[in-house]
Amino acid sequence: MMTRAQAVRAACDRLIAAGVDDPEKDVWRLMADASALGSVCLITEMTTTIPVEEQARFWAHIERRVRREPLSQILGLQSFWTLELKVSSDVLAPRSDTEVLVDAALAVVSDRDAPLKVLDIATGSGAIMLALLSELQAAQGVGTDLSAPALAIAAENVRRCGFQDRVQLVRTRWADSLEASFDLVVSNPPYIASAVVDTLEPEVRDHEPRLALDGGVDGLDSYPYLLGEARRLLKPGGWALFEIGYDQGVAVQALVEATGVESVEILPDLAGRDRVVRIRYDQGQTLRAEKHWNCP
Ligand SMILES: C[S@@+](CC[C@H](N)C(=O)[O-])C[C@H]1O[C@@H](n2cnc3c(N)ncnc32)[C@H](O)[C@@H]1O
Known part of the structure; x- marks a missing residue:
């Protein structure tokens, strides 16, 4: 003994x-x-x-x-923001770096009691959307993901938070099937270059979904889609915030500026590295917003 x-x-x-x-x-x-x-x-x-x-x-x-299973998968739980979320090998465990995005999104909200509509593209465990909804008491959220098992975990987290009446989860590629208009579009897409994924520590490489990590040859595959969807789905004056890799600030800023948007900032994480791109879409830079709130 x-x-x-x-x-x-x-x-x-x-x-x-x-x-x-x-x-x-x-x-x-x-x-x-x-x-x-x-x-x-x-x-x-x-x-x-x-x-x-x-x-x-x-x-x-x-x-x-x-x-080499990650601690979070063994425990089945990961803390994020003020929440404790269920995780499994079907989702990326939410990282503390991503809290920078939540913080930066909340910073642009002038009225936290407003009935805002938030879209989290590639929601995974639902972490970003649920953290935002926990601070924005009258907000509603839509979370999308291509992975059905990831959405099942997100649904459990929605229940854990008691937000069933405020959230819709949609299985789709990026935001393909959505038509509603939003005040905030957020995303932490896969942004690691394909060749780098194989060099990551075993906890990540062997136990987290490749779909959540692999951003294509240069890691930037998702951003043109995200930028297109933000422009299409945001209300005039709305904001888009996307997580980026520590070495992707210059490249992502150039992608944003190539779309004709000027109001773009690259924000650092607590270590001072590029972590979030924040974009404001002014009147005229978004298509006319549809008035209904209708996600399949
Ligand atoms: C880096 S994880 C982010 C998860 C969560 N938002 C977070 O921050 O912890 C990226 C997510 O993108 C999803 N994904 C990858 N490609 C996608 C696509 N084409 N359309 C929708 N979701 C996608 C993955 O399934 C994964 O859940």
């Missing part, structure tokens, strides 16, 4: 041998999940022997981590 302290040590050794750097935080989190004790309580229980059932759960978690 092992004490918790001995199990933590043994699990860290096992993960280091499997190539996981600095595994202690993950081991603690997995032990807390296996034990159903809070992590603070665990500290006082380190010299006690682990009950047999808890031990089985803990080592099952560790074996998944040895296979």
Whole structure:
């Protein structure tokens, strides 16, 4: 029989041998999940022997981590903004970098109580849209994705947040089948260059959906579609915000300017790297907005 302290040590050794750097935080989190004790309580229980059932759960978690499954997929949950969202291998686990986009979108909203309409293209787990709706109490959202399994996870997250009456999920390519008009269009599309995807750490390369990562030869495949859809679907005066790769600011800004839009900013993440493109579509730069709210 092992004490918790001995199990933590043994699990860290096992993960280091499997190539996981600095595994202690993950081991603690997995032990807390296996034990159903809070992590603070665990500290006082380190010299006690682990009950047999808890031990089985803990080592099952560790074996998944040895296979380089991401922590979020083992736990089935990922924190994002103020929310705790369900994740699986069918969706990209939402990243803290993407909170920069949420923040930048909220910054352009002058009235947070207004009944805004938000479109999240390629919604995945629904993270961006749900974070925005959690701050914009009267807003409604539409989330699209090409992946039906991803939309099933998004639907669970909509229920977790209690937003069933405020959200529609649509399976489509980008925003192909939509006709409603929106105040905000947001997206975190796949933007990693195809050749780079194969060089990513195993947690991402082998366990997150390639559809969520691969942005084509230069990573920029999605942006012409997103820009076209923003122009088509935004109300005059609306805003579009898209996440971009840390080295894509210049290229994406040029793509936006080539569409004749002048009001474009590249915003940095907390590390100072390019992370978000924010575009304002003025009167005349969008087509006449349709008045109905009708998504299939
Ligand atoms: C980088 S993930 C972003 C997920 C989520 N929005 C987030 O920020 O965590 C990109 C998403 O794009 C979806 N996707 C890829 N190609 C698509 C397409 N042509 N049309 C719609 N969605 C697409 C993927 O299924 C994936 O869910």
